[in-house]
Amino acid sequence: MRRTTRLLRKGAVIGVFVVLASTVPAGALPSSTASAGFPKANSRTGLPDGWNPEPEIYGVGETKNVEIPMADGVVLRADVRYPTEASGAPAPGPFPIVLTQTAYGKDSAGFLRLLSYEGIGPMLEQALPSVIDVAKQITDAAGYGDYFVKRGYISVIVDIRGTGSSNGHWSILQPQEREDSKRIVEWAAALPNSTGAIGLWGLSYLGMSELLTAGVLAPGSPIKALFPLMPGNHAFQDLLGHDGFLNIAFLASMLAVPITALPQLDPILGLYRQPDKMVSVFVDHLLTHFRDDGTWPSVISALLDGDKLYNGPYWESRAIDNVLEQIAANDIPTYLISGQYDLLQDGTPRTFAGLQNAYAGRGRHGPMPADAPSSGRFQLLTGPWFHIQPGIQRTTGDLDMHAIQLAWFDRWLKNDRNGIDETDTPLHAIDINGNVIESATYPVREAPARRLYLQAGGGLSSAQPTQTTGSDRVDFNPVSAGTICNASFSRNFSGVFQLLTSLIGVDDPCGQFPAHPNLPPLVANPVYTTAAFTEPTVLAGPIGATLFAVSSTPASAFSVTVQDIAPDGTATALTDGQLAGNYRALDENRTWRAADGSVQGAFHPGTRESLLPVIPGEVTEYHLKVRPAFHVLQPGHRLQVTLGTGDMPTHILNPKDYPALLGGSYEVQRNAAAASFLTVPLTSAVPDPS
Structure with a gap:
């Protein structure tokens, strides 16, 4: 990962983002590079060029x-x-x-x-x-x-x-x-x-x-x-x-x-x-x-x-x-x-x-x-x-984590100037398909935060709603069709499923399933989807979900999942986030905001003193922290978000709050006066719906 290597990779879509950032207008990738290949991870990813671990000597x-x-x-x-x-x-x-x-x-x-x-x-x-x-x-x-x-x-x-x-x-x-x-x-x-x-x-x-x-x-x-x-x-x-x-x-x-x-x-x-x-x-x-x-x-x-x-x-x-x-x-x-x-x-x-x-x-x-x-x-x-x-990831190939660690310690404990520290892009990310994404900063500066608004009919686009009314109803359901076979449970169960399936040489089959599938009429979670991307587009970093909602009860709860939808309809879970309504206060000192002021990385104090009441019938603003993702959306794929209200058995709410939550419903606003949206870090603009 020496600086010279970074310069050699400037022609790639990903690798040295800074070239694209300095030469490409925001919201588009040039056609000459949109079809270019992405650097792929391999067993040497993370290691300095030309460096190999010493053999076992002792x-x-x-x-x-x-x-x-x-x-x-x-x-x-x-x-x-x-x-x-x-x-x-x-x-x-x-x-x-x-x-x-x-x-x-x-x-x-x-x-x-x-x-x-x-x-x-x-x-x-x-x-x-x-x-x-x-x-x-x-x-x-x-x-x-x-x-x-x-x-x-x-x-x-x-x-x-x-x-x-x-x-x-x-x-x-x-x-x-x-x-x-x-x-x-x-x-x-x-x-x-x-x-x-x-x-x-x-x-x-x-x-x-x-x-x-x-x-x-x-x-x-x-x-x-x-x-x-x-x-x-x-x-x-x-x-x-x-x-x-x-x-x-x-x-x-x-x-x-x-x-x-x-x-x-x-x-x-x-x-x-x-x-x-x-x-x-x-x-x-x-x-x-x-x-x-x-x-x-x-x-x-x-x-x-x-x-x-x-x-x-x-x-x-x-x-x-x-x-x-x-x-x-x-x-x-x-x-x-x-x-x-x-x-x-x-x-x-x-x-x-x-x-x-x-x-x-x-x-x-x-x-x-x-x-x-x-x-x-x-x-x-x-x-x-x-x-x-x-x-360890079988679909992309394993990295030699021992060797990366050895190179780091050799550099600082043995003064071996092997080049591992000589990089202008110290953030290195690999997505589920082995694509390598690198940047100098986090949030990733080459993936500027963009607002994607919830639209009527389940759309998700950069067009701010102009209609004076419009909302979608979400009924409180502590389960939201959750099971133990989904991405949320697999991750929060400390990766135990992946550990067990590794025993037979496969990856956790539950790890890519979104946590909130719809099972009408039992569960009907609103779903919002972008138009298909026309060029490789990188999603890189934290996501914010700003929801304006009216609750029918003195308590509320929201759970959001984000997924990649393939042309054949296959959904791959990318990330998720949760928020109980009375936790919605922001610690502004620790909250991350995008250049336009929208919340990209919410930090809720979580103290007993910071809790806020939910007032039934009033439009209330909620900022959900959706955990970061690093993912290349391929042409023909769409980005989708699902709104739910629970995530059992992965998460539960405060037991004392369930009496106030049960039977509740929330009208999530998508109108000119209260336009709910995602703040999403993307390298190119979302295409307008056809």
């Missing part, structure tokens, strides 16, 4: 359960894996360190390692290749780092407080973890045979932890690079509270195994040879489940309208968004991995924009300005990937 030695005492006496435990010579002796080094802080148990990863990379894994690889591949992917996701050890790194994986083989009590992203991390970093930097330079990495919670760690360290710390995968931006907004809709699918994916079973299993796996310590850790973890800030009490409290159902100091103290300025001030290069089928698909790109803004001295909360320069020190790679399996 063996692997291990020191298990190294104890790290915290300031309050709680003992954390870490496994240290280091390069060895052929004789088994430690290699001379010194070596930099890759460090993972995990909430899911280092010994679970070790057990999976024996089932995949070692032990019976190699013996079963020929007979059950898909099964072993999935076991390796889970092992990697859990922080297993021997790929790097064999290429000259020391790998450290630490069980954070109250998890794995570590003592203490756990609460999601608790501030105490950052205090612990300061001591962990200091301890790791002083490991024998190390250079003292550390790179942090990890997926999901592990990635969140590394960003929060980097955000509390002083300048000049041993942390020299970050590689967070699927970390999001704001845990409450990204994971739990989808603007008044509680994410039940995510909770269901986490509560049984990661939250309840693993904390009790891991002490047995890691400390069975030290029964006294095993019992001590086991009891600590067991008692965590009964603490006020434990997960189960918190979930029950939220369902009973407790404070954790709302944003506030508890959640803000756990928000990555609030440490981005410190990471940028510390000048810690960060390579973010996101997924368009990830439940954190909105938050991770926001973190990219926040880091770029903060590094340039702008406020972290807003979108990147369209004319903003960008730095290759902060990059984002996103693709059609689910939460647990970044880089």
Whole structure:
């Protein structure tokens, strides 16, 4: 991804958007390039030109359960894996360190390692290749780092407080973890045979932890690079509270195994040879489940309208968004991995924009300005990937995520000027068909936000309605024909369906189904569709849905899906968004607006104090955050939006609000006085209806 490569790709429709932006009038692509091919992703996508990962040079030695005492006496435990010579002796080094802080148990990863990379894994690889591949992917996701050890790194994986083989009590992203991390970093930097330079990495919670760690360290710390995968931006907004809709699918994916079973299993796996310590850790973890800030009490409290159902100091103290300025001030290069089928698909790109803004001295909360320069020190790679399996997608081909990470760490921990940071387009996106989309900014400046208005008869176009009256009725239905086989559930269930179907070598068949199919007369959700596109058109970035509606009840709820409609009528789900009507207040400091002032990236405070009443019979303005999409709409395809009111079983609303919601209906306005519309980032104008 060197700068010279970007210049060579200027003839493509996608690749270096800046040429099109500077030479093509807004709303059209030249006919000479409209039929051009798109760069396609392959196994080398994301790697610097001419660079290849070093071969495996070293063996692997291990020191298990190294104890790290915290300031309050709680003992954390870490496994240290280091390069060895052929004789088994430690290699001379010194070596930099890759460090993972995990909430899911280092010994679970070790057990999976024996089932995949070692032990019976190699013996079963020929007979059950898909099964072993999935076991390796889970092992990697859990922080297993021997790929790097064999290429000259020391790998450290630490069980954070109250998890794995570590003592203490756990609460999601608790501030105490950052205090612990300061001591962990200091301890790791002083490991024998190390250079003292550390790179942090990890997926999901592990990635969140590394960003929060980097955000509390002083300048000049041993942390020299970050590689967070699927970390999001704001845990409450990204994971739990989808603007008044509680994410039940995510909770269901986490509560049984990661939250309840693993904390009790891991002490047995890691400390069975030290029964006294095993019992001590086991009891600590067991008692965590009964603490006020434990997960189960918190979930029950939220369902009973407790404070954790709302944003506030508890959640803000756990928000990555609030440490981005410190990471940028510390000048810690960060390579973010996101997924368009990830439940954190909105938050991770926001973190990219926040880091770029903060590094340039702008406020972290807003979108990147369209004319903003960008730095290759902060990059984002996103693709059609689910939460647990970044880089894995059989229809487009897998990326070598290990190699991309190695190139990043080699650049910043070994001073290998391999070119991975030498790019003018640090945002890299891959769509479901393998098309590569790149830009300098997020939102993507080459895909300006356009208003598409809801029209009579189900049209969707740039023509603002002129009639004095006109509306479409939406009846409240908590289900909206939702099932567990649709894109919304697949994504929010943490990609578990994709993980399971990968065992037989296929992609999740539910992942492309829109969440709101119509089943007349049971469910009749309004549908609005553009005319067919006449040239390849890129949809890239966040989408806003501005609805003017009249509710018949003192509560309202909206759920929006966006899909690509092929000429044969096949629908491919692209993205979705939800909003409970009383959550409609905007945090203007964090809300993203397009150049014309329309809301492109709504941020609703989500606090109890910010809730607004819904007044029956009055026209009310709602701004829905529709999570971003990166997708090339081919000629003949149409963009479609469906309006619903529920998304069960993926989401539920606050249980106490259902009495006010049941029996309700909403008249969604589409007239000159109140014209509902989408704010959509597109590279070309939507054709007028024929």
